[in-house]
Amino acid sequence: MRVTIADVARAAGVSKTTVSRVLNTKADVDRSTASRVREVIAHLGYVPSSGAVGLARGSSRTVGMLVPSLTWSWMGEVLQGVVDTVEAAEYGLLLFTCNRGAESVRRFTTQVSARAFDGLVVVEPENTLGHLTAFHRSGLPIVLIDDRGHHPEFPSVATTNHEGAASAARHLHADGRTRPLVLTGPAHYGCVRERLDGFRSVLPDARVVRGDFTERGGERAMAGLLDAGIPFDSVFAHNDVTATGALRALHAAGRRVPDDVAVIGFDDIPMAAHTAPPLTTVRQPTRAMGETAARMLLAHLGGTPAPDEPVVLPTELVVRRSAP
Known part of the structure; x- marks a missing residue:
């Protein structure tokens, strides 16, 4: 059976909040209590999840990505660019699609409310701009990979x-x-x-x-x-x-x-x-667009202000036999 934070709190005679503060090295726990909690953790073999520790610190070290569907022909390359960048920074990725329309949006909104991720990369699904705007204004960092038209309120990545x-x-x-x-x-x-x-x-x-x-x-x-x-x-x-x-x-x-x-x-x-x-x-440059959007979001989470203007990546004509 997996040992939980409640088991540690009960064995140490403290609250779960105190255990969480010890795990996150908060300075407001006295030494003897912190030492007792650590001894119980070692004795019980408790292993905290990275998500639980992150949430206690105000960060999940997880990025969300919202897309209309994975069936779009270029979506795989965009997603791979995001994944490569996020994983290199030792973040996790939660992927959300809108295949089920309003039901998908409701489930996604629940995850936003639960603070399941720190920021969001978006290829804008239809009928979501109002939700995204509200989330952004409430403090959720969002970067758009923008193919529907420039939305100046959001940092964005586009192409020529x-x-x-x-x-x-x-x-x-x-x-x-x-x-x-x-x-x-x-x-x-x-x-x-x-x-x-x-x-x-x-x-x-x-x-x-x-x-x-x-x-x-x-x-x-x-x-x-x-x-x-x-x-x-x-x-x-x-x-x-x-x-x-x-x-x-x-x-x-x-x-x-x-x-x-x-x-x-x-x-x-x-x-x-x-x-x-x-x-x-x-x-x-679809993969580069995903990479750039993810880098922008991670930099913003790290304290770097998001650019005011869209980051625009160049296209390139590739000549083959259908029009030599």
């Missing part, structure tokens, strides 16, 4: 969506493509607006088709355009998953890539190098 999309447009323009098509993601994402603005800053006459960031959505949109006889010689998809669906529809229609249609994606997820043909894409 505008410039990344502009680099894709310049690449297509240099290849002589004059009838570009843009397959976007959902309009309420800040990254979608930035990518569309960036592409249009170079190729303002591009035809725009709203998408949903899914492979099936990219395939459906492309098939519909082909069936309608819409003329285009190039495609810029707002993520690699959409681009993969577009490639499938082009192949099914007998269009050659890149001879007939050049295709560029965004993100550079692992499968981008293995599509047919391999996908030219704008590489988003």
